Amino acid sequence: MPTDYNAWSWTEGAGLDGLELIRKPLPQPGPGEVLISNTVIALNPVDWKIIEWGHADWHTGRVPGVDGVGVVVAKGEAVTLKVGTRVAYHQSLSRDGSFAEYCLLAAHAALPIPEALDDGVAASLPCPGLTALQALDKVPPAGARDVLVVGAGGAVGSLLAQLAVQRGLRVWATASARHHAQLLAQGVAGVFDYRAANWQGELQSRLGERRLHAVFDTVSAAHAHSLATLLGYNGHLVCIQDRQETAPLPAFSSAISLHEVALNSIHAYGSRSDWQQLQQYAEQLMSQTLSGLLQPAPLLEFDFKQLPEKLLALKNGEQHGKWIARLGAR
Structure with missing residues (x-):
């Protein structure tokens, strides 16, 4: 040597x-x-x-x-x-x-x-695969519940979406248009372009009376904060970038849980x-x-x-x- x-x-x-x-x-x-x-x-x-x-x-x-x-x-x-x-x-x-x-x-x-x-x-x-699996572990098993993967076109988000599908979750995702066909082929229920002004409304329309059980955000703490209202009762907000320093919703409302992911x-x-x-x-x-x-x-x-x-x-x-x-x- x-x-x-x-x-x-x-x-x-x-x-x-x-x-x-x-x-x-x-x-x-x-x-x-x-x-x-x-x-x-x-x-x-x-x-x-x-x-x-x-x-x-x-x-x-x-x-x-x-x-x-x-x-x-x-x-x-x-x-x-x-x-x-x-x-x-x-x-x-x-x-x-x-x-x-x-x-x-x-x-x-x-x-x-x-x-x-x-x-x-x-x-x-x-880094992306182990982060994705640790993020999924933050959410207790819940059967075929609805979850959202934000940034599913990236290395972490793509693997996370696939692994969530494998666990039997109904997976929704945001990604740029170039990734939509592949994500749908991998079993994602629906993909939305995060640059579209009304993507959250489209998601809620597709969900109907259901609410999201979990949101996995790969963008930032501020972005995850803005998505908290999409979660249903006892839902889970999982931050893969940064963490929530303050609660995004009032106390004793939908009672969501906040999670940070820190592989290193x-x-x-x-x-x-x-x-x-x-x-x-x-x-x-x-x-x-x-x-x-x-x-x-x-x-x-x-x-x-x-x-x-x-x-x-x-x-x-x-x-x-x-x-x-x-x-x-x-």
Whole structure:
């Protein structure tokens, strides 16, 4: 193995413009850690947001990036995972991330990949797929109740809509027109263009006397706040971006429950059983993708050296799909 490696470095206060490709000394795994030689990295909205906003644990020189795929090339004490195992991962924001040739992570965060699953597809799943499943877990089983997925054309929303259909929910969605046909083919009951002024009225007309049991919002806390009146009695407002700091409806009215989704928080607060559940969910996502039961976002490949400009493209919503960079087998 080399003694150093290529990595994208973050500069405090400089945002995306401050990303710099540098050489870093290759770390060695300690107890309970594995060193991954990355073959693919994937971009997520959280990446550009933290790069621009900063993080309490970050300092100049931090390597960003939460999702990647690679091969275990070294392991520390008390690690049962074998060297040579292909894994995907969702890295802690408190560690150097995936935007590099190598990544050091906790062994329990490594998610083994089925042999037949492409590295690029596997890299596209952890952040959006695990977020979608955690969002669904916020809502107790309710049979064929009506739920709304806001932003179902995005990576998280698309997987969430498909997984909700699998759970027997009657799923409604908002998305731009380019996604409507695919969402309907995947079992969504109806799709509305979020740019249409009357889409909420159209949804209520389709629902008739029924009210929504849950709203899954992928846009913002303010946007989720504006949708609270669509929920019925004991409904659930699930925020995948931000959280509700104040109740959106008066007390003792429809008695809705408010939920936040924070996948990365499992690194600081997750118990052993939480990680076991996450491992099971990762296995589900990969096996269903491999069998065709689940259709992730189309892959958009780019050269590793183009990473800052592709993060900017992701921020600006210039293309729809999942940005990945292949680093090659080592």
